[in-house]
Amino acid sequence: MTAATSEExxxxxxIGGGSGGGKSTIAARLAERFGIAxxxxxxTMLTHAEQSTTEEAPQLERFKRMSMDExxxxxxxxxxxxxxxxxxxxxxxxxxxxxxAYPRSKPVLVEGLRLLPxxxxxxxxxxxxxLWLLPTPEFRAVAFERRGTLWDIAGKTSRxxxxxxxxxxxxxxxxxxxxxxxxxxxxxxxxxxxxxSFDDTVDLVAxxxxxx
Numbered sequence: 001m002t003a004a005t006s007e008e009x010x011x012x013x014x015i016g017g018g019s020g021g022g023k024s025t026i027a028a029r030l031a032e033r034f035g036i037a038x039x040x041x042x043x044t045m046l047t048h049a050e051q052s053t054t055e056e057a058p059q060l061e062r063f064k065r066m067s068m069d070e071x072x073x074x075x076x077x078x079x080x081x082x083x084x085x086x087x088x089x090x091x092x093x094x095x096x097x098x099x100x101a102y103p104r105s106k107p108v109l110v111e112g113l114r115l116l117p118x119x120x121x122x123x124x125x126x127x128x129x130x131l132w133l134l135p136t137p138e139f140r141a142v143a144f145e146r147r148g149t150l151w152d153i154a155g156k157t158s159r160x161x162x163x164x165x166x167x168x169x170x171x172x173x174x175x176x177x178x179x180x181x182x183x184x185x186x187x188x189x190x191x192x193x194x195x196x197s198f199d200d201t202v203d204l205v206a207x208x209x210x211x212x
């Protein structure tokens with residue numbers, strides 16, 4: 001990590017992690033509590049996909065051409081994991097481009113599953129600027145059920161129960177991948193298993209990020 005690169009985003013706080021870990025709701029609460037700007041990267045997925053070329057995002061182009069069954073049902077979950085464009089870091093440079101538009105004099109909190117540890121690490125002035133929330137499989141299932149979004153993707157395939165199993169297996173492998181990467185890079189993470197209340201989790205995340 002170079003000092004110049006890390007200092008460019010010294011005002012940025014990062015919350016990454018697996019799907020269903022509460023990144024969006026926790027980040028929104030923190031942004032409100034501390035009066036800081038919020039950049040949820042999920043909201044830019046469509047725009048960034050449209051702005052990416054085939055050369056820049058080959059996995060995205062492959063994904064676009066697939067049917068819903070090809071995306072979520074007929075492939076092995078391992079292939080789903082290793083070929084998913086956001087899990088492969090495609091268009092991450094567009095996230096950095098967006099962050100450069102924020103005033104450097106004010107903090108900004110960026111969150112989303114696209115914040116892969118090895119991509120974020122070079123831009124950290126200190127390790128406590130970033131945190132990854134790692135949901136257990138059980139917590140992820142309950143979270144999607146409570147949101148009412150459990151079948152949003154799988155329900156668009158020809159065999160929703162099988163597609164849902166594939167999605168959960170893929171997401172569990174993604175979380176395991178994150179854990180290994182975070183250990184290697186010595187970056188902080190927090191397991192989300194439902195043992196803490198939401199308010200306690202928010203307080204803990206604020207403390208780990210050293211927000212004040």
